[in-house]
Amino acid sequence: DTENVTIEQVDYEQLEKKAISQPLVKHIYTADPSAHVFNGKIYIYPSHDIEAGIEFNDNGDHFAMEDYHVISMDDVNSEAVDHGVALHVDDVDWAERQMWAPDAACKDGKYYLYFPAKKADGIFQIGVAVSDSPTGPFIAQPNPIKESYSIDPAVFEDDDGRHYMYWGGIWGGQLQNYRNNVYDASKGEPADDEPQLGPIVARLTDDMLECDETPKELKILDENGDVLLAGDHQRRFFEASWMHKHNGKYYFSYSTGNSHLICYAIGDNPYGPFTYQGHILTPVEGWTTHHSICEIDDKSYLFYHDCVLSKGVTHLRSIKMAEINYNDDGTIIPIAPYNK
Numbered sequence: 001d002t003e004n005v006t007i008e009q010v011d012y013e014q015l016e017k018k019a020i021s022q023p024l025v026k027h028i029y030t031a032d033p034s035a036h037v038f039n040g041k042i043y044i045y046p047s048h049d050i051e052a053g054i055e056f057n058d059n060g061d062h063f064a065m066e067d068y069h070v071i072s073m074d075d076v077n078s079e080a081v082d083h084g085v086a087l088h089v090d091d092v093d094w095a096e097r098q099m100w101a102p103d104a105a106c107k108d109g110k111y112y113l114y115f116p117a118k119k120a121d122g123i124f125q126i127g128v129a130v131s132d133s134p135t136g137p138f139i140a141q142p143n144p145i146k147e148s149y150s151i152d153p154a155v156f157e158d159d160d161g162r163h164y165m166y167w168g169g170i171w172g173g174q175l176q177n178y179r180n181n182v183y184d185a186s187k188g189e190p191a192d193d194e195p196q197l198g199p200i201v202a203r204l205t206d207d208m209l210e211c212d213e214t215p216k217e218l219k220i221l222d223e224n225g226d227v228l229l230a231g232d233h234q235r236r237f238f239e240a241s242w243m244h245k246h247n248g249k250y251y252f253s254y255s256t257g258n259s260h261l262i263c264y265a266i267g268d269n270p271y272g273p274f275t276y277q278g279h280i281l282t283p284v285e286g287w288t289t290h291h292s293i294c295e296i297d298d299k300s301y302l303f304y305h306d307c308v309l310s311k312g313v314t315h316l317r318s319i320k321m322a323e324i325n326y327n328d329d330g331t332i333i334p335i336a337p338y339n340k
């Protein structure tokens with residue numbers, strides 16, 4: 001657990017040597033990498049971390065990002081190329097601040113960047129911006145996606161070409177202020193012995209710009225078929241939704257937030273229910289952990305981030321990638337980000 005380790009106690013040179021992978025880019029800080037293969041090339045859509053001089057708090061105000069850069073790689077061993085600013089908050093009519101974890105999708109030759117940001121009233125919503133190129137520049141729609149709220153959109157394309165957006169995050173991500181898609185500031189996290197707040201999913205419209213149905217809460221079940229409890233901090237959903245498919249099964253993965261794990265659950269369709277399986281990544285250096293999983297040339301890769309390059313500054317992160325493997329029963333072999 002990294003929570004109580006202070007910067008002074010960590011030997012970052014040693015940690016860098018022990019890291020199973022190195023930052024993909026070092027000239028800027030990047031986080032929350034959403035990776036895709038579009039037209040045979042790897043594109044990564046990360047957050048672009050900056051130092052805004054805002055003190056750490058549980059709302060995450062110190063994550064004050066202003067724009068997105070797209071990173072591309074010809075293959076898993078090639079250089080990661082930064083394509084510059086793809087979208088800036090100043091060019092999004094409805095958004096005021098905090099451009100958090102994005103994702104992207106491709107349909108019929110157009111590229112869609114999905115991103116959360118706070119409006120002037122301090123409430124997060126999710127927007128979409130469109131481009132003819134996977135690297136942007138992206139032009140934002142004038143309004144956020146109508147039925148969206150909270151943070152961390154992840155857009156999954158199923159084999160039939162339909163796209164689903166998964167989202168949500170508690171604490172700074174504000175999901176605890178919603179019940180049945182309705183905002184209620186008086187609501188908070190459920191009690192420890194009550195069912196957790198699940199992530200949200202909705203199929204997208206054919207034009208990729210809106211939800212095509214009323215958003216639904218995903219159920220993540222324990223080994224007895226019961227929804228994980230809100231007090232089960234080692235397993236409950238916190239933020240960082242991701243969906244991928246492997247051998248016909250649907251894998252929903254996510255961060256447990258304050259216990260710093262990337263976990264996953266398996267289901268039979270995009271809506272679940274999903275049954276908890278275990279963790280994929282043990283804690284990284286830094287408070288947040290956020291990932292994506294992408295199949296590239298018949299191998300599976302975990303894209304993730306840590307704070308080793310910034311020597312533990314929790315809002316100055318660096319994206320990394322590492323191969324992951326499956327057991328014969330479809331479970332994922334977990335990885336640790338640093339060798340002992």
Ligand code: FUB
Nearest residue numbers: 047063100101239288290
């Ligand atoms: O990057 C800002 C926030 O930190 C993301 O939206 C969360 O998932 C966490 O990684």
